[in-house]
Amino acid sequence: MRRYLADAGALARKDLLLELRARDTLPAMLLFVVAVLVVFHFALPGNASARASLGLLWVAILFTALLGLGRAFVAEREQGVLDGLVLAPSDRSAIWIGKVVATLAFLVAAELVALPAFALFFTSIDASTIAGVALADIGICAVGTVLAAMAAAGRARELLLPLLFLPLAIPIVVGGVGSSLAASSGKYLGFLALYDAIFALVAWASFEYVVTE
Amino acid sequence: MIRARGVARRFGDKRALEPVDFDLEPHGFLVVTGPNGSGKTTLLRLCAGLLVPTAGELSVDIERAQVGYLAHEPLVYRELTAIENLDLYGRLYRVPERRERIGMLLERFGLWEVRNERTGAYSRGMLQRLALCRTLLHDPQLLILDEPANALDAEGEELLERELAELRRGQTLLVASHAPERLERFATGRLALA
Secondary structure (H helix, E strand, O other): OHHHHHHHHHHHHHHHHHHHHHOOOHHHHHHHHHHHHHHHHHHOOOOOOHHHHHHHHHHHHHHHHHHHHHOOOHHHHHOOOHHHHHHOOOOOHHHHHHHHHHHHHHHHHHHHHHHHHHHHHOOOOOHHHHHHHHHHHHHHHHHHHHHHHHHHHOOOHHHHHHHHHHHHHHHHHHHHHHHHHOOOOHHHHHHHHHHHHHHHHHHHHHHHHHHOO | OEEEEEEEEEEOOEEEEEEEEEEEOOOOEEEEEOOOOOOHHHHHHHHHOOOOOOEEEEEEOOOHHHEEEEOOOOOOOOOOEHHHHHHHHHHHOOOOOHHHHHHHHHHHOOOHHHOOOEHHHOOHHHHHHHHHHHHHOOOOOEEEEEOOOOOOOHHHHHHHHHHHHHHHHHOEEEEEOOOHHHHOOOOOEEEEOO
């Protein structure tokens, strides 16, 4: 188990280092999420309800995550490195964990800017919304990373990832919006936690089949 | 170590490798030759475990950790330095005394001076030398080399020949080349793909 975590840690560290050097993903995510919130600010009528604006927050988070996920395997695809990682004797699911951790770090960093910006443009954010975002991030990155790996192997990858990801993200939006708006947010947070547990397990178990024949 | 009987591979309607039979015994050196598109790379990817055959039987009797695969691509990240790339692979392959081994290989392949430069700034020949370092890093028992002399200059080719002469003594080698003349003296067998 220690070796497995060490492998995942080495792979996540590599992805963070790559981003630190190339600065391909995080600046794009930050600019995108702020731009989307600004557009929504002007698109919504002045007397729009908190329900509408919180719904748009979740749309912004989802599409920002999609942007990051779309770039998750770019280095491996363009430089053919995935073969090298797949041939290594470490468990292939460690590649998935490394990518999930790195993508999660980028998404959280984007949200550290997005959530205060949302509070500035629209309405304040409570603790249950923040808890919902945290749980949703895990589900988004767990499911999205395995789908990004599938899409990276295909030809129409830019099209394929949203087509695969968005239907599977519907429960996240339901849970997320529910945790932001419902009086008893606990059951929605529980729903998000259950989604994370089930889909992370499925993604973890299926990753090896995605990256090998 | 490798036994192939009627091994073939298709990609959709396209036949990438016609059925082949061969055996590669431990400490053997099999040279795979053939023109472009004859399936050399496909055969090597099958033996490395990156593809599965669509027909025939292929048995590779060795653990994944004991296989070293040199591909057409160097399989390194261009935003990382040579040291960082080899360190990542060294960790994944659990190479003992990793730093010493990396330093020794970089020295041997003439990359020590540029070890801290990003590999994106390397020439194709330097990337091939780094790919050879990566392939040999974990001291594998089975080496699968796809056009190992690719992009190497005269000095690099001589270096490669010396390495192959050394490796020939203890390791098993499966080497694809479209210009196999320089490999003939090491080879214990030859497989010509049409």
